Structure formats: structure tokens, C-alpha cells
Amino acid sequence: KQEVTQIPAALSVPEGENLVLNCSFTDSAIYNLQWFRQDPGKGLTSLLLIQSSQREQTSGRLNASLDKSSGRSTLYIAASQPGDSATYLCAVNSSGYALNFGKGTSLLVTP
Amino acid sequence: DAGVIQSPRHEVTEMGQEVTLRCKPISGHNSLFWYRQTMMRGLELLIYFNNNVPIDDSGMPEDRFSAKMPNASFSTLKIQPSEPRDSAVYFCASRRQVGANEQFFGPGTRLTVL
Numbered sequence: 001k002q003e004v005t006q007i008p009a010a011l012s013v014p015e016g017e018n019l020v021l022n023c024s025f026t027d028s029a030i031y032n033l034q035w036f037r038q039d040p041g042k043g044l045t046s047l048l049l050i051q052s053s054q055r056e057q058t059s060g061r062l063n064a065s066l067d068k069s070s071g072r073s074t075l076y077i078a079a080s081q082p083g084d085s086a087t088y089l090c091a092v093n094s095s096g097y098a099l100n101f102g103k104g105t106s107l108l109v110t111p
Numbered sequence: 112d113a114g115v116i117q118s119p120r121h122e123v124t125e126m127g128q129e130v131t132l133r134c135k136p137i138s139g140h141n142s143l144f145w146y147r148q149t150m151m152r153g154l155e156l157l158i159y160f161n162n163n164v165p166i167d168d169s170g171m172p173e174d175r176f177s178a179k180m181p182n183a184s185f186s187t188l189k190i191q192p193s194e195p196r197d198s199a200v201y202f203c204a205s206r207r208q209v210g211a212n213e214q215f216f217g218p219g220t221r222l223t224v225l
Binding site: 031032034036041042043044045046049089091093095097098099101102103104 | 142144146153154155156159161166167202204212213214215216217218219221
């Protein structure tokens with residue numbers, strides 16, 4: 001069974017810093033990997049989707065990379081802002097449909 | 112597009128009562144998923160429908176849980192009878208079968224069983 005781990009579980013940074021969130025998975029045979037943002041009491045917002053054949057995807061200040069062979073993905077956030085404070089979830093699609101989620105990284109960006 | 116719509120947003124009920132959660136997927140999406148989120152176990156898939164047909168229900172915890180998708184624009188998740196351990200946030204998600212396969216989530220239903 002695919003196991004997804006996210007490190008660190010929580011992170012606090014001052015505004016303006018660049019930061020990296022890590023995601024690792026045990027089975028490298030994946031279809032794609034998706035990064036989500038979840039605000040307290042809210043649903044999941046899709047940030048980036050990386051197909052298994054891709055190495056990275058970018059959207060604004062966000063950049064996600066994928067190294068399938070080592071079972072790792074990173075989410076890079078440039079010039080962090082207080083509005084980036086949320087929980088970030090990594091989800092791996094190994095079956096073709098179901099997403100296996102990590103427990104998330106809770107990010108706090110302080111002014 | 113309105114996104115995935117779920118109702119109710121919050122539900123408080125007593126143990127033993129029947130609970131029905133509702134979901135309207137994004138128009139044109141032919142895959143629908145029900146997930147459950149708890150502090151202990153995180154997000155887990157309960158059931159997956161493709162073209163209104165249940166494909167994988169291995170995540171449904173017990174016979175007390177059932178899900179239906181009578182048409183392409185509506186799905187229900189029913190718990191009967193409900194128990195306190197069913198308290199969680201239930202999410203519905205949808206996607207197109209072809210293409211990027213990106214899943215889009217609804218706002219969730221927070222269920223509390225007393």
C-alpha cells in the first residue's frame with residue numbers, strides 16, 4: 001500500500017522567506033501527484049498537479065518538483081506571505097483514481 | 112463553474128439516527144469520490160464512482176455506510192445507524208476521466224454524532 005509522508009508536520013516562518021515543503025512516498029509507480037492547500041474548516045484547493053512523466057510544475061510563486069525514482073516531491077513557495085498560512089497536503093495517485101494523502105504540513109507565515 | 116457542491120455543510124445528530132450527505136459534482140466530470148478526514152487517519156477514500164457506477168467501495172468502513180449515484184449530477188452518502196466514531200469531515204471530489212485527472216474537492220460536510 002502506498003504510504004505518503006510529509007515533513008515537517010508544522011513550520012513557522014517570517015514573511016518574505018522562501019520555503020520548501022517535503023513529501024515522500026513508498027511506491028514509485030505513480031500516475032501523478034497533486035498538492036493541495038486546506039484552510040481551517042474549509043475544503044481542499046488544488047494547487048498543482050504533476051504527471052508521472054513530468055519533473056516540475058509552476059504556478060505563480062509555487063513550484064512543485066517530482067523525483068519518482070527516489071519517491072520524493074517538494075513544494076517550493078517563494079517570498080512567503082501571511083495569506084499563505086494553511087495546511088499543505090500532498091496526494092499520490094498510484095491506482096489511476098484514488099489519492100493517497102499525507103498528513104500535511106501546517107504552515108504559519110508571521111508578519 | 113460552481114465547483115463541487117456539498118450539503119449540508121454541518122450536521123449534528125444523535126447516535127442511531129440516519130444521516131444523508133449530498134454531493135453535486137462539477138458539470139462534465141464523470142468520476143466522483145467520497146473521502147473522509149479525521150485527525151487520527153487523515154484523508155481516506157471511501158468510494159469511487161465512474162460514469163455513475165461504483166468501481167471501488169473497499170474504503171467503506173461498514174455496512175452502515177452506503178453510497179449511490181443515481182445520475183451524473185448527484186450522489187449521496189448515507190450512514191444508518193450513525194455512531195459517534197463516524198464524526199469526521201466528509202468530502203466529495205470529482206474529475207474528468209480523461210485529461211489531467213486533477214481532482215476537485217467540495218467544501219466538505221462536518222458531521223458530529225453525539
